[in-house]
Amino acid sequence: MTQFLNYAVPGVPFGCVFALMAVGLVLTYKASGVFNLAFGAQAFVSALAYVSLDQDGWPRWASTVIAVLVIGPLVGVLLDRLLFRRIRTASPLVKLVPSLGLLVALPQLAIIIAGSEPSIPPPAIVGNAQRVYLHLGSVPLSGLELSISAATVVVVAGLVVLFRFTPVGLEMRAVVESPRMTELAGVNAGRVSAFAWILSSIMAALAGVLLSPLYSQLDPQNFTVLLVWGVAGAVIGRFASLPLALVGGLALGIAQQVVAGYMPAGVIANGLRPSLPFVVLLVFLPLVRQRQVDDPLSSCDPPSSASEAATAGFRSASTVATSGGAVHSVGVWHQRLEGLPGSRMTGILVRRPTATFAWVVGGLAILSALTWVPPDWLLTMNQGVAFAIIFLSLTLLTGMTGQISLCQATFAGLGGFMAGQLANHFGLPIVLGMVAGGLLAAGLGVLVAIPTLRLAGLPLALATLAFALLADNILFPNSWIGNGAGGITVPRPSAGPVSFAAAKPFFLLSLVILGVCAGVVKLVGDGTMGRYLSAVRGSELAANAVGIDVYRLRVLVFALSAALAGVGGALFGSLEGSLSANDFGYQISAVLLVVVAIVGLGSIAGAVVAGVVYTTLQVAVTSLPSRFAGLVAVLFGLATLSYTRHPEGFLDFLSGRVQTAIADRRSHRLGDGPAEHGPVDGGVGERPAAAPDPVIGGAG
């Protein structure tokens, strides 16, 4: 018992912080319908403010008040106003991408503003962090543990009073059930949900400030891990129950210390602790219902269009299976419009220029790479090609199928490690190694897909995130896989007398591999499977109803997508000559999804451009002072703000604009007057929104 207490008591402060995160997450999710992954970043920003103020000599109470009660709510209200309020009813992907972008961008932005990451351990908000004030049995309780526990108790008590006994508490509970019905009762629901945002932001800020002394220095990564624990707590609370989320967070904090205490040291034991959230997510996510009580007025919302708009490029196939049996009235409408004789002609005429332009630019880029471009530029371009393949895996999975994965980097890393290990230990040619890496990643994809078959949208994203975290901690550190931070070497390929070790031949080989992968994606997209995938994206239920084996399809597409990522990762490793776990950590997966979503998930071109832009920008910032190291993350994070307005992606938006302009001019010349801006004349960016899920939504 004493030994248990020895392990459990140090877990209490962690548990308190996890609980605060979990409760805050559930609170915003219920009151505003957004699962705010930027929560971890908000915690970091406040922690950074607290530590910075403390180091500048401010009294500790003042630093705490400013960080928790001023900066925390300020960030939260800004996020709500600028972003989350506008995407309340958007599709899961459109909700997720900005919060992921902000999760990565906000800490970097804060670091740029603050100047540097403070390296001195921050103090506890009250008392001396290290001093033992009293004993529980024989277990000593330090000032840090006491202050964290006390602060949590105060906050929780305050919440209980607020919800049970105050008017705004009653209004918040009403808003949680139905914002619209609350408005009908004469209550300004927007103001109530803003209040909930302030409240939850304070909790994030407090969690960040309380947690900061537990680490020797402030590192945004620790706060992402904190977020994942908070998410696990929220999942235990089924995204709905504040008390359950509280208990869940607390229990997780204690459990992780107890597990670490009783297990013998080693990779498994070290890995088991960080992988607890994954286990929790897998067990509890299937129990989560999206909403506890249905909002009877949810049909007031215009049908969510983003899942389709994000993938406008694949639309040609999208009206097939779901519109079978005329369930998709819009699909029918859309086909009719496209069937008009005049519009088809303009469509072809209009589409050609942008496609031609893209091919010319691509050709020129390749030609330049092989002739005059300096070696370091060529390396960057080659990296872009490798990443383009990884991005293609998301084009397939998220763009075509609508499944959100936050573990693509894990698949890429695994593919790379496999290829390298096979080459190093068995002398397997690296090109075969890439295939093997792809196959292994595919196997892993199946392993991820099967337990998550019943999940979609946000829960699926969270489960894959937890899986990435698990792989980072259990798989990658092993010497026979990723060899931890040290990494492994991956050779350049050669085939008989032909060596691809030099930069230019390797670049050509990479292009060939990219071409093959793009061909696979195109075949899948244009073929029967692509039509099935579009149907599944439209509605899993409807797809099931027309006889598509949705589960089999999902496993298949997960495997294929993982294989693509694995090949890309192997190519990247071979290009770099070495690969380490840091290259494909779980946070990279989030960045990858954000980048390709912004550029465009709807086309192969989108993946290629995303690859080039991503690597080029990363090289570009290395020439800036070290303070700006996180600038790429900040740029993409801020770009997510515009993403919510143009979920079809930058590329489709741009080509849509160009095509509309051309069509305008052309019809002007023909004397028809300006062309109608809309779906008919190829305004890709302004395509009509898709029908709601014919089975689930659209009642009334």
Next chain:
Amino acid sequence: MTATAGDRATVEAVGEGQPLLELRDVGASYGPYEALFGVSLTVRAGRALALVGANGAGKSTVARVVSGLVPTTRGTIRFDGRDITGRPAYEIARMGLSQLTEGRSVFASLTVEENLTLSFRRALGRRGVPDALARAYAAFPRLGERRTQSAGTLSGGEQRMLALARVLVLKQRLLVVDELSFGLAPVVVDEVYTALERVLASGTSLLLIEQHVDRALVLADDVAVLSKGRVVYDGPVAGVEGRLGDLVLGRPDPGEG
């Protein structure tokens, strides 16, 4: 709270029989899907207007546009002498316009008393709540028996009573009822309609949306027929006798060329 917050004493109340709610050429859409194409109709103070029409004609959308839940794309809405087009739903509600939504129109997760308190506190202030609760329970004794029960556990009829109690106690200017009989047993519908008559008798005007046309016409003074997002008849019930079915179903009117 604000000037719009139902301080009715300062507003020149629209007299009996005068237009209380006026829709002029109102259009509305859900995203790209147009639902209303220029709807015009009038509810007169102290009277009941029945809005009838086939499935998908846009009846519920009219209700939502009136209460501010769905934005208009064109046209104007006037209520109680003021232009309420584009006003947020909570402001319109504070002006004395209530809506019973189709199906459930109470907060299932709140208790009966909390449901009532939510709107009473806003309209009457903290001190007015106990008295208002007492009046609500007096009007509907069954609600008093179930005051601590969560509203989701009430029967469909009791849920309608709960929503009507709120309207009755607050003496609202206009009540928009969307499918009051939806999902109720016939005997319960009778009960609920009796309660609705009390609401009308207390001076609250009614915009009655109902698929059970016969029920609605018993209570209504006027009737508006909606077909495919347009009003095809608006006038006294007497003027439509005998050809209502044809109008609702969109059959060509033999009387007109």
